Amino acid sequence: xxxxxxxxxxxxxxxxxxxxxxxxxxxxxxxxxxxxxxxxxxxxxxxxxxxxxxxxxxxxxxxxxxxxxxxxxxxxxxxxxxxxxxxxxxxxxxxxxxxxxxxxxxxxxxxxxxxxxxxxxxxxxxxxxxxxxxxxxxxxxxxxxxxxxxxxxxxxxxxxxxxxxxxxxxxxxxxxxxxxxxxxxxxxxxxxxxxxxxxxxxxxxxxxx
Amino acid sequence: xxxxxxxxxxxxxxxxxxxxxxxxxxxxxxxxxxxxxxxxxxxxxxxxxxxxxxxxxxxxxxxxxxxxxxxxxxxxxxxxxxxxxxxxxxxxxxxxxxxxxxxxxxxxxxxxxxxxxxxxxxxxxxxxxxxxxxxxxxxxxxxxxxxxxxxxxxxxxxxxxxxxxxxxxxxxxxxxxxxxxxxxxxxxxxxxxxxxxxxxxxxxxxxxx
Numbered sequence: 001x002x003x004x005x006x007x008x009x010x011x012x013x014x015x016x017x018x019x020x021x022x023x024x025x026x027x028x029x030x031x032x033x034x035x036x037x038x039x040x041x042x043x044x045x046x047x048x049x050x051x052x053x054x055x056x057x058x059x060x061x062x063x064x065x066x067x068x069x070x071x072x073x074x075x076x077x078x079x080x081x082x083x084x085x086x087x088x089x090x091x092x093x094x095x096x097x098x099x100x101x102x103x104x105x106x107x108x109x110x111x112x113x114x115x116x117x118x119x120x121x122x123x124x125x126x127x128x129x130x131x132x133x134x135x136x137x138x139x140x141x142x143x144x145x146x147x148x149x150x151x152x153x154x155x156x157x158x159x160x161x162x163x164x165x166x167x168x169x170x171x172x173x174x175x176x177x178x179x180x181x182x183x184x185x186x187x188x189x190x191x192x193x194x195x196x197x198x199x200x201x202x203x204x205x206x207x208x209x
Numbered sequence: 210x211x212x213x214x215x216x217x218x219x220x221x222x223x224x225x226x227x228x229x230x231x232x233x234x235x236x237x238x239x240x241x242x243x244x245x246x247x248x249x250x251x252x253x254x255x256x257x258x259x260x261x262x263x264x265x266x267x268x269x270x271x272x273x274x275x276x277x278x279x280x281x282x283x284x285x286x287x288x289x290x291x292x293x294x295x296x297x298x299x300x301x302x303x304x305x306x307x308x309x310x311x312x313x314x315x316x317x318x319x320x321x322x323x324x325x326x327x328x329x330x331x332x333x334x335x336x337x338x339x340x341x342x343x344x345x346x347x348x349x350x351x352x353x354x355x356x357x358x359x360x361x362x363x364x365x366x367x368x369x370x371x372x373x374x375x376x377x378x379x380x381x382x383x384x385x386x387x388x389x390x391x392x393x394x395x396x397x398x399x400x401x402x403x404x405x406x407x408x409x410x411x412x413x414x415x416x417x418x
Contacts, residue, residue, distance in 0.1 A: 048359065049308065061297060067276075068303035075296035087284035088270060094277035099258065103335075126312075128355055135342045146337055150257065 002027040003069075004046075004054035009033055010105070010179040012053035013209060014066045015073075017171045020206035022077050039127060050127050067097060070168050082168050092162040096154075096169035100161070104147040104176030110140030111183045144185050147176070152191035160197070166204075174201045211236040212278075213255075213263035218242055219314070219388040221262035222418060223275045224282075226380045229415035231286050248336060259336050276306060279377050291377050301371040305363075305378035309370070313356040313385030319349030320392045353394050356385070361400040369406070375413075383410045 003019075005012045005028045019026060031037050031052050038050045046062045047054045055063040055072065063069050074083045084090035113119045114136040123130040151173060154161055161169045177187060177198055187194050201207060212228075214221045214237045228235060240246050240261050247259045255271045256263045264272040264281065272278050283292045293299035322328045323345040332339040360382060363370055370378045386396060386407055396403050410416060 048362075057297065059297075061301075063300045063304060065304045065307050067307060068300040071303055072296050072300040075299070087281050088266065088268075090284070091272045091277040091281040092270075094280055095272060095274045098274050098276065124352075126355075128351070130348065130351075133342060133344045133348070135344070139339065139342070142337070142339075143333075146335075153257075 001058055002029055002056050004029045004031050004043075004052050004056065006031050006033045006052050009052060010175050010182075011051065011066065014168075014171050014175050015053040015055075015069055016209035017175070017206045018070050018073065018082060018168060020209040021082060021166065021171070021204075022073070022080065024073065024077055044127060048127070049125065051125050066101075066172070067094070067168070082166070082171075084162070084167065089162065093167045093169050096161045097167075097172050099150075100147075100169055100173040100176055103143060103150065104173060105179060107140050107143035107147055108176060108179045108183060108185070110136050110143065111185075114140065115183070141183075141185065144180050144183075148180075148185075148187055148191055148194060151177075151187075151197070152194040155193040155197045166201075170197075170201060174198065174207065210267055211238055211265050213238045213240050213252075213261050213265065215240050215242045215261050218261060219384050219391075220260065220275065223377075223380050223384050224262040224264075224278055225418035226384070226415045227279050227282065227291060227377060229418040230291060230375065230380070230413075231282070231289065233282065233286055253336060257336070258334065260334050275310075275381070276303070276377070291375070291380075293371070293376065298371065302376045302378050305370045306376075306381050308359075309356075309378055309382040309385055312352060312359065313382060314388060316349050316352035316356055317385060317388045317392060317394070319345050319352065320394075323349065324392070350392075350394065353389050353392075357389075357394075357396055357400055357403060360386075360406070361396075361403040364402040364406045375410075379406075379410060383407065383416065 003015060003026045007030060037043060038052065044050060047064045049064055051064055053066060053069055055069045063072055071083065084093040113123045114132045114134065120132060121129045123132045160166050161173060180186065187198055212224060212235045216239060240252065246252060247261065253259060256273045258273055260273055262275060262278055264278045272281055280292065293302040322332045323341045323343065329341060330338045332341045369375050370382060389395065396407055
């Protein structure tokens, strides 16, 4: 089993933190996103969506999508549980993880990919050319602010997003908040709960992954 | 346990088909999306993201997001398995389900929500006003075409998206393809594999859900 990774990219960082929290060490293959290796025929044969993280199993199966990869790893290495301990918890983790991915991570990507000169034609991930749309930069910024506020509301009454234990949802949210820094968006001072949580998350050894 | 539903909306249809395939009958609460009931304070208190489907458990927990709801229902009613029978299959189902949701369902929504007069200010789901961006209509159309082609490639060698058994990924893809009809996008004649699959899916009794 090995992980196709890019050490500077936020998306695979979700899996790297997940692995660190479980104390799992996996062989990694560095994919050179900067020079478009993920768009090569060789990479597309393994992952037609041209994304990392990508997990290769020993039987030759390729798994993309963070939630799919982490679900597989959790089945093999259940402790500590990071996807919930019972059906109700698992549903809460899935719900919050998907929401943090969509409302947080993809909102930041909407800003970055529609703004950065180096991202022309790359406004969405994948093999197709997708032109930048300038109006999405401001829409994305507003979405990120709403995401920050939603985090703060949820964390007002919870140590972590789904209760008193860290889960994949917190990892996704942490990576999204740090990714927002790439477009100079940071948690506002008045969002005390989100800032308390972000500081605690950042101090965990796994955050360096 | 009860399901907040809207009988005319595509998103909760994913859960309705999932329930029909498992032969589960759940009490349903019809939410009047047409008149904005999902944006009311009462509904937002249960689901701050203002979406259906929404599952209410007997302990008062609310679960939104189709994958989270279906994961919970699968744990309670494992047969027939619709989320995979082992960790590898589960990863494949999660991967394809997420991809069909994002590249298919949300691409159609991108067209519809940025085009329809009745959707002004509602270009994204949720409690916030989001203005329409006309350029997203054409972008969304192209994304839907790419989604159709990706389905066809995957179904060339598989009866269903992840192999020889129907899973949630097929349900999500079916609902996305039918939703595309709302914006007059249909599977092109030459995509024989996708059309064969779509016909078989549409003939199942669950498709009426």
